[in-house]
């Protein structure tokens with residue numbers, strides 16, 4: 001019965017692979033559909049990196065913001081937001097007021113499936129792991145690639161089929177030769193093996209299983225890599241922003257900029273407006289002069305020569321903007337020594353070219369320097385894993401540095417931790433839960449009593465369920 005169990009195993013593997021494959025293909029189709037819908041309907045007001053605000057809010061994490069209500073409510077909002085506002089829906093009213101009552105146009109023709117696809121696209125774009133996306137962050141490229149690159153999967157399947165046929169033909173020839181040899185040697189009473197016999201023979205099935213395992217391993221590894229889980233990944237950023245300067249020398253609190261860490265799943269990269277809180281005043285840097293800080297101004301449309309936001313910026317051409325910022329850069333250098341004054345035109349041109357290169361991204365359809373800064377995303381868990389910053393930072397009281405290393409010493413941030421499942425689990429096994437004075441743990445009174453009476457030495461995250469699969473997997 002060796003054959004049967006082998007066949008069963010092979011079939012199981014095959015169906016597993018097919019499942020993986022179809023799920024992948026399905027989600028890729030949904031992403032592509034969502035992408036087109038987004039581009040044609042939403043992109044003029046909602047940033048396609050899903051992280052920064054534009055005319056409307058960043059849509060990343062929007063499902064969480066509507067999590068207290070029926071999913072249907074969010075869908076109604078997208079079809080006709082004003083109807084929901086008029087009906088007094090709490091979330092609708094809140095977001096409408098927050099956005100100074102700017103009216104989002106209605107989309108009555110979108111079907112549920114359309115909106116599903118939009119959500120799939122919004123979520124994966126936000127997480128930076130849309131299928132088919134490029135390996136996160138070739139320098140200068142944005143946090144998330146566009147899912148337009150072709151894949152080699154088709155080619156692999158064709159190759160596999162050809163190899164399979166070849167294997168069968170060879171096996172058949174070998175068996176025929178064998179048979180003839182034996183006939184020549186005068187043996188009698190043998191049966192010539194049929195094709196079915198060969199196909200179900202141990203070696204063929206063994207080979208098939210082996211091939212499937214290799215193929216499976218290959219796709220898994222490939223997917224894992226493309227998900228961007230890369231320890232040590234340290235991409236160049238569009239602006240030479242230094243954590244060593246800001247969090248180190250200037251001692252700015254991490255949460256001043258990453259204020260999401262305390263209260264939500266995501267830490268969130270600060271919007272350029274946060275930078276403006278200080279850089280309206282600090283306009284020329286000691287390291288790069290005007291070169292880097294002007295990028296912030298160009299991205300928010302601020303004219304540092306007059307200290308005003310440029311009016312009607314949406315209708316300004318690149319040439320108009322270049323004139324404004326050239327004037328600023330030029331004036332700064334005219335104050336300097338003669339040697340620089342002579343070269344000022346060249347300095348201005350070089351700086352402007354660098355600003356354009358850093359702030360625009362043709363691949364993403366972002367052609368204007370005005371608009372959000374395309375920071376390259378570094379940390380990125382796969383979709384099936386759930387991680388929540390607030391849980392760790394506010395409740396668990398875990399320091400940022402335990403997971404991200406000494407960021408305050410980094411000129412350029414890189415990924416310090418492996419972000420693997422083993423890494424999460426190890427810490428949950430070892431880390432003691434900080435019970436004292438923490439409201440959140442009221443329900444664990446038994447543990448608290450045991451601790452106080454000395455029956456129990458410590459309570460780890462594992463003890464409160466931190467190793468249960470469903471806590472980390474959807």
Ligand code: HEC
Pocket residue numbers: 037038041042043044045046055056057059062065077078081091095096097099100101102103104105107118
């Ligand atoms: C004309 C600009 C505009 C377009 C086009 C637009 N939106 Fe909006 N959207 C807004 C504004 C502005 C808000 C903030 C609420 C308000 O002021 O009405 C918003 C809010 C939202 C919200 C609620 C966000 C939250 O945090 O609760 C969702 C969801 C949303 N839009 C989805 C979409 C989708 C999906 C599309 C495309 C089908 C789209 N929007 C097209 C301007 C727009």
Ligand code: HEC
Pocket residue numbers: 237241243246247252253254255256257258269270375376377378379380400401404407408412413
């Ligand atoms: C002045 C604002 C500011 C402060 C203060 C700040 N950060 Fe950041 N942080 C940023 C910006 C902007 C980025 C995106 C650019 C980059 O990666 O350098 C970022 C990126 C990061 C990233 C990488 C995010 C990713 O893409 O995966 C981590 C981790 C991080 N910060 C942690 C910290 C920690 C920890 C502190 C405190 C020690 C801190 N930050 C203080 C602005 C700030």
Ligand code: HEC
Pocket residue numbers: 239240241242245246250252270271272274275276277278279282284285286287288289290292293296
């Ligand atoms: C709380 C105040 C504060 C905030 C917020 C802040 N910065 Fe700074 N930044 C500073 C100070 C102070 C310096 C040091 C200036 C110097 O070196 O002359 C600096 C320096 C810099 C420099 C180096 C300039 C040079 O040429 O030396 C860059 C680039 C920069 N900041 C970018 C940013 C960006 C991008 C943000 C937003 C994500 C930001 N900063 C937010 C205070 C701030």
Ligand code: HEC
Pocket residue numbers: 254255258261262265266267268269379380381382387389392393398399400401402403404419
């Ligand atoms: C227990 C480990 C842990 C701690 C503590 C932690 N982080 Fe993270 N951080 C992560 C992981 C894991 C990710 C990737 C999340 C993802 O891809 O969904 C991440 C991602 C980020 C990002 C990228 C944007 C995002 O939210 O996905 C920033 C910025 C960041 N962390 C900043 C911080 C800051 C600031 C602190 C401290 C206030 C902090 N982190 C504390 C593990 C941690």
Ligand code: HEC
Pocket residue numbers: 381385386387388391392395396397398402403419420423424425427428431432433461464465466471472
């Ligand atoms: C540096 C240590 C550390 C690392 C690394 C870490 N965690 Fe945690 N985690 C904690 C602590 C401490 C708590 C307890 C906070 C609490 O009580 O909710 C916790 C709690 C949790 C919880 C809630 C558990 C519960 O029973 O309510 C989840 C889910 C979780 N972590 C997921 C993750 C994931 C996913 C990763 C890896 C990407 C990770 N953690 C990495 C320390 C860590």
Ligand code: HEC
Pocket residue numbers: 220224229381382385419420421424425428466467468469470471472473
């Ligand atoms: C503390 C959080 C945590 C717990 C508990 C946890 N996982 Fe995971 N798991 C993760 C993270 C994070 C990843 C993604 C790591 C990566 O990218 O390789 C992951 C990945 C996986 C994967 C995919 C492996 C891959 O190569 O992508 C499987 C399968 C899995 N977990 C199964 C389980 C099972 C079964 C359990 C329960 C016994 C479990 N996990 C419990 C955090 C957790």
